[in-house]
Amino acid sequence: MMDLSRSNNERYDKAMLQxxxxxxxxxxxxxxxxxxxxxxxxxYGGMTSAMLRxxxxxxxxxxxxxxxxxxxxxxxxxxxACELEVSGELLPGMKLRNLWDELRSLPDVVxxxxxxxxxxxGEYLAIAPEEGETETFSGKFRRRVRYGKSRDDVLQIDYLRxxxxxxxxxxxxxxxxxxxxxxxxxxxxxxxxxxxAWNQMWPLYLYWLDTVVAGRxxxxxxxxxxxxxxxxxxxxxxxxxxxLVHNSHMAAGAKPPFGQLSSVRRxxxxxxxLFDAVIFLTAAQRKDVNEVYGAVKSTGVVxxxxxxxxxxxxxxxxxxxxxxxxxxxxxxxxQHAIGAIASAREAGTDCSLTIFGEGPHRDxxxxxxxxxxxxxHVCMPGFSEAARQHLxxxxxxxxxxxxxxxxLVLLEAMSGGCLPIAYDIPYGPADLIDDGVNxxxxxxxxxxxxxxxxxxxxxxxxxxxxxxxxxxRETAERFSDSAVTRQWAxxxxxxxxxxxxxxxxASLVTSP
Numbered sequence: 001m002m003d004l005s006r007s008n009n010e011r012y013d014k015a016m017l018q019x020x021x022x023x024x025x026x027x028x029x030x031x032x033x034x035x036x037x038x039x040x041x042x043x044y045g046g047m048t049s050a051m052l053r054x055x056x057x058x059x060x061x062x063x064x065x066x067x068x069x070x071x072x073x074x075x076x077x078x079x080x081a082c083e084l085e086v087s088g089e090l091l092p093g094m095k096l097r098n099l100w101d102e103l104r105s106l107p108d109v110v111x112x113x114x115x116x117x118x119x120x121x122g123e124y125l126a127i128a129p130e131e132g133e134t135e136t137f138s139g140k141f142r143r144r145v146r147y148g149k150s151r152d153d154v155l156q157i158d159y160l161r162x163x164x165x166x167x168x169x170x171x172x173x174x175x176x177x178x179x180x181x182x183x184x185x186x187x188x189x190x191x192x193x194x195x196x197a198w199n200q201m202w203p204l205y206l207y208w209l210d211t212v213v214a215g216r217x218x219x220x221x222x223x224x225x226x227x228x229x230x231x232x233x234x235x236x237x238x239x240x241x242x243x244l245v246h247n248s249h250m251a252a253g254a255k256p257p258f259g260q261l262s263s264v265r266r267x268x269x270x271x272x273x274l275f276d277a278v279i280f281l282t283a284a285q286r287k288d289v290n291e292v293y294g295a296v297k298s299t300g301v302v303x304x305x306x307x308x309x310x311x312x313x314x315x316x317x318x319x320x321x322x323x324x325x326x327x328x329x330x331x332x333x334x335q336h337a338i339g340a341i342a343s344a345r346e347a348g349t350d351c352s353l354t355i356f357g358e359g360p361h362r363d364x365x366x367x368x369x370x371x372x373x374x375x376x377h378v379c380m381p382g383f384s385e386a387a388r389q390h391l392x393x394x395x396x397x398x399x400x401x402x403x404x405x406x407x408l409v410l411l412e413a414m415s416g417g418c419l420p421i422a423y424d425i426p427y428g429p430a431d432l433i434d435d436g437v438n439x440x441x442x443x444x445x446x447x448x449x450x451x452x453x454x455x456x457x458x459x460x461x462x463x464x465x466x467x468x469x470x471x472x473r474e475t476a477e478r479f480s481d482s483a484v485t486r487q488w489a490x491x492x493x494x495x496x497x498x499x500x501x502x503x504x505x506a507s508l509v510t511s512p
Contacts, residue, residue: 022063024061024062024063025063027061027062027063027485027486027489028058028062028063028064028485028488028489028492029219029489029492029493029496030064031064031216031217031218031219032067032213032216032217032218032219033058033064033065033066033067033218033219033221034066034067034068034069034212034218034219034220034221035051035054035055035066035067035068035069035221035223036069036220036221036222036223036224036227036231037051037068037069037070037223037224037227038070038071038072038224038226038227039070039071039072039074040068040070040080040084040096042080042383043357043358043383045327045357046246046407046408046409047223047224047246047247048223049408050223050246050304050408051068051221051223052068052084052089052090053304053305053306053307053408053481054221054304054305054484054485054488055068055094056089056091056094056481057305057481057482057484057485058485058488059091059092059093059094060091060481061481061482061485061486062485062488062489064093065093065094065095066093066094066095067094067095067096067097067212068094068095068096068097069097069098069099069209069212070096070097070098070099071098071099071205071227072098073100073143073159074098075135075137075142076137077096077098077101078101080096081096084096087385097212099204099205099208100159100168102208102211102212103159103167103168103187103208104159104161104162104167105161106167106211107190108189108190108195110211111187111188111189111195111196112189112195113211114187114195114196114207115196115207116196116197116198117197117198117199117200117203120184120197120198120199121174121182121184121199122171122174122182122183122184122197122199123184124169124171124184124186124194124197125171126158126166126169126192127144127145127146127156127158129144131146132144132145132146132147132156132158133145133147134160140162141160141161141162141163141164142159142160143157143158143159143160144157144158144160144166145157145158148173148178148179148180153180154172155171155172155173155178155180156169156170156171156172156173157169157170158170161190165188165190165191165192166188166192167187167188167192168185168186168187168188168204169184169185169186169188169194170183170184170185170201171183171184171185171186182199183199183200183201184197184198184199185197185198185199185200185201185203185204187204187207201230202230202233205230206230206233206234209234210236213236213238213239215238216238217238218236218238218239218240219240219242219492220234220239220240220241220242221242221243221244221279222241222242222243222244222275223244223246225247225264225265225268228243228268229267229268231243231275232267232268232271232274232275233274235274237499237503240276240277240492240495240496240499241275241276241277242275242276242277242278242279242491242492242495243268243272243275243277243278243279244279244281244302245278245279245280245281245285245405246281246405247403247404247405248262248285248403248404248405248425248426248427249261249262249265249269249285249289250262250403250426251263252330252331252402252403253402256285256288256426256427257287257288257289257291257292258292269289269293272289272293272296272298272299273296273298275298276298276495276498276499277298277299277300277491277492277494277495277498278296278298278299278300279299279300279301279302279491280299280300280301280405280427281301281302281303281304281405281406281427281428282301282303282405282406282427282428282431283301283431284426284427284430284431285405285426285427286299286300286301288426297498298495298498300491300494300495302484302487302488302491303406303431303479303484303487304406304408304411304479304484305411305479305480305481305483305484305485306408306411306412306414306415306476306479306480307412307415307481308415308476308477308480309392309415309416311415311416311417311473313417313466313467313469313470313473314466315417317393317394317395317417318395319395319457319458319459319460319465320349320350320351320352320395320458321351321352321354321393321394321395321396322341322351322352322353322354322394322395322396322397322398322454323353323354323355323356323387323390323391323393323394323397323418324337324353324354324355324356324357324397324398324399325355325356325357325387325388325391325397325409325412326355326356326357326399326400326401326409327357327358327359328355328357328358328359328360328361328362328365328380329359329360329361330361330402331401331402331403332357332359332400332401333400333401333402334355334357334361334365334400335361335364335365335368336400336423336445336447336450337353337355337398337400337450338353338355338365338368338369338372338374338378339368339372339447339451340398340400340447340450340451340454341353341374341377341378341451341454342372342373342374342378343447343448343451344451344452344454344455344458345374345377347451347455349451349454349455349458349459350458351377351454351455351458352377352378352379353377353378353379353398354378354379354380354381354390354394355378355379355380356380356381356382356383356384356387356390356391357380357382357383358382358383362380365380366380388412391409391412391413391416391418392412392413392415392416392417392418393416393418394413394416394418395418395419395457395458396418396419396420396421396454396457397409397410397413397418397419397420397421398421398422398450398454399420399421399422399423399429400422400423400450401423401425402425402444403425403426403427404425404426404427404428404429405427405428406427406428406431406432407422407428407429407432410422410428410429410432410433410439411432411476411479413472414432414438414439414472414473414475414476415473415476416473417469417470417472417473418469418472419438419439419440419457419468419469419472420432420433420438420439420440420472421439421440421442421450421453421454421457422439422440422441422442423441423442423443423444423445423446423450424441424442424443424444425444429441432475434471434475437468437471438468438471438472438474438475439468439472440453440456440457
């Protein structure tokens with residue numbers, strides 16, 4: 001990849017000069033680094049948490065600034081960035097950037113570089129003020145929306161600059177006005193006149209990425225599966241795209257490696273060769289993918305990292321106190337954790353569980369707690385910035401998911417000496433837990449066995465409890481920010497060499 005005109009001597013001289021002034025110099029390739037995700041919600045989960053932690057480590061351990069690129073529309077991204085800075089999730093050297101916020105302020109000279117599709121169907125018609133609802137934020141124009149018969153029937157969105165001019169338009173009723181069908185995306189100049197148009201959204205996304213990259217040598221880590229779909233189309237000689245697969249690629253309940261592929265992963269996994277690197281969190285998942293897809297040359301393994309918090313194996317902690325961090329959704333299967341605590345208590349074990357998280361299953365889980373008469377023993381306080389502090393102080397944590405990648409929550413728990421009790425699912429738990437040594441593995445879906453392991457943790461002798469908690473901590477230490485950042489640097493250099501070879505080969509083929 002990259003600038004072939006720069007000699008190895010030039011790179012070496014620059015690296016030596018930097019190393020004299022910054023011990024982080026040379027740890028990572030010197031380039032523009034960015035992380036790509038769809039968006040950052042208020043109550044973000046493990047994937048976003050891992051992405052933010054990795055980006056902080058690139059700054060603190062690797063000496064490289066990192067931009068976080070997002071594509072969802074939110075009116076308050078500046079507020080989100082401020083909250084992340086206050087909470088320590090964004091460090092100096094990290095910047096949160098959003099497609100819509102930046103398109104709004106692009107000058108005409110940059111907008112004029114956008115290239116329309118060769119053939120575009122439909123006609124651009126801005127929404128008249130009386131035809132739609134105009135949204136404002138802090139007294140400034142944001143969007144104008146035209147609805148059909150209901151508010152669920154969005155027919156057009158015009159994105160507005162502060163002066164009220166349209167900078168982008170998304171029309172969805174091309175075939176017959178007033179009836180959803182067909183799509184027209186327009187990018188507009190400062191006068192609100194279209195300068196480029198497409199019948200799909202992804203060309204607009206790629207145009208913005210080009211304005212962000214601005215021709216620089218770039219390492220782009222693609223975290224979300226949503227963005228991975230359209231980034232299979234982003235091939236630039238100066239950009240190394242690295243798709244990090246945060247979760248299992250298998251459908252829920254499917255047995256790897258030849259079981260059913262998750263429907264939301266299918267498009268990307270049928271095109272893995274279009275990324276410069278595909279990174280998995282565990283060697284087991286990489287092996288399964290290579291077995292099915294024919295040993296894709298660009299695959300690698302880099303785990304999540306975790307914070308190493310102060311830890312004393314001799315510190316007293318209530319043996320029956322459990323803490324769980326999980327989204328309240330179908331994949332996390334939190335009802336199994338509630339059932340296990342109820343069963344353990346029924347068998348005479350004095351235990352409790354606090355579950356931090358929110359999600360669509362909140363109401364049904366509340367009803368389950370009520371029906372199980374666990375109100376005094378199972379607590380669900382929702383999302384909390386203090387959740388990890390509670391996790392580190394707990395005796396045990398439960399992981400009951402149907403699938404994972406490398407569960408960050410297990411590493412976080414083990415860092416503080418909190419013992420994990422986890423279903424043995426693909427992928428992750430078995431890569432971290434040595435059953436009976438630093439935690440417990442349970443056959444996936446076996447609530448009764450889960451309850452028995454809770455009882456076993458509560459009844460551990462002080463000596464065995466200390467030994468297991470120390471072993472859990474030692475496991476977490478293998479996943480420090482420093483160690484994982486260096487693994488990332490290694491995969492980047494491998495991908496860079498592979499890209500260089502590919503670029504040289506392509507130039508030889510096209511040479512007269």
